[in-house]
Amino acid sequence: MAHSNGRVAPSTSARFPAEIVKWIAMNGELINALIALRRMGAEADAAVEAVGEIPGLLRFRLSLELWMALAEGDGADPERLMLEHLPLDLFDRLRLALWGAPTPGGDADWLRAVGRP
Numbered sequence: 001m002a003h004s005n006g007r008v009a010p011s012t013s014a015r016f017p018a019e020i021v022k023w024i025a026m027n028g029e030l031i032n033a034l035i036a037l038r039r040m041g042a043e044a045d046a047a048v049e050a051v052g053e054i055p056g057l058l059r060f061r062l063s064l065e066l067w068m069a070l071a072e073g074d075g076a077d078p079e080r081l082m083l084e085h086l087p088l089d090l091f092d093r094l095r096l097a098l099w100g101a102p103t104p105g106g107d108a109d110w111l112r113a114v115g116r117p
Contacts, residue, residue: 017085034097
């Protein structure tokens, strides 16, 4: 659920991925910019880090990580829930933008990228 301040409130409900879709629709250029910076390699690492600290993006990423952990703790599959609302290619772009890791090596690589075993 989105708050009036634009933040996305974490919830283990299936409504959260729909809110993620809304956020992406409003911030698609930011996602694309992050991907472009990441593709530049090491020379853009400082820029990626700086963009990642933009308060709205930081809250979004942390909300997403919290929701995923809560959903997993409730026995749900957060990726499955997300893919009910997002096409896989868009979900991979989001992961690439936020964590620098889509799914080339599967979920294990991506989970390591977000700091989960």
